Amino acid sequence: MTTLSSHILDTTTGLPVEGITVQVFSFDNQRFDTQTNADGRCSDWVGELSAGTYQIRFHVGEYLIQTHGKAFYPHIDITFIVNDEKHLHVPLLISPFGFSSYRGS
Template identity: 45%
Template sequence: MSSLSTHVLDAVAGAPAAGIAVVLYRDTEVVGSGATDADGRIASLGAALPPGTYRLVFATGAYFAECGVESFYPEVAVTFVVIEERHYHVPLLLSPFAFSTYRGS
């Protein structure tokens, strides 16, 4: 079975994005959830993931509202496929009007 972690960086602040709520779905089922720590990380989100299609949903609007910053995206959803047994890491680089992601290591 595979494992998953994530990391969110606030590109405007140049710092980790702490306190972002994250939910992991497999199809429509919630299989994990948490909030980023002071380093912007969630070390383990959904242990023992079988192959399939998953979606991470980051509550970015609430994060920027808490920071007093206007933003365009109320949430960011990243859909990805678990194919082989390994550790998956999905980083998110975030700003109020843009984001990017990639498969990390």
């Protein structure tokens, strides 16, 4: 079984992003919701994930509009595969018109 964590960093300000709703969807109809904390992080909200394909959705639009006056993405979806890892970390780097993610540790 695999645990999951994430964090969001605004690359324009260089600061973590607090209060973003983050959802994880499994393809067998499970859904887990949380919000990022003051350090832009979220973890331990989904319990352990079994092997399979998942999607994580970051609801960033409102934050980007409030902080930067505009946003191209209302939300950002990242689909990933869980195999036999003990832990996965899916970070998100955002700006009003771009984003980046990678498999973290």
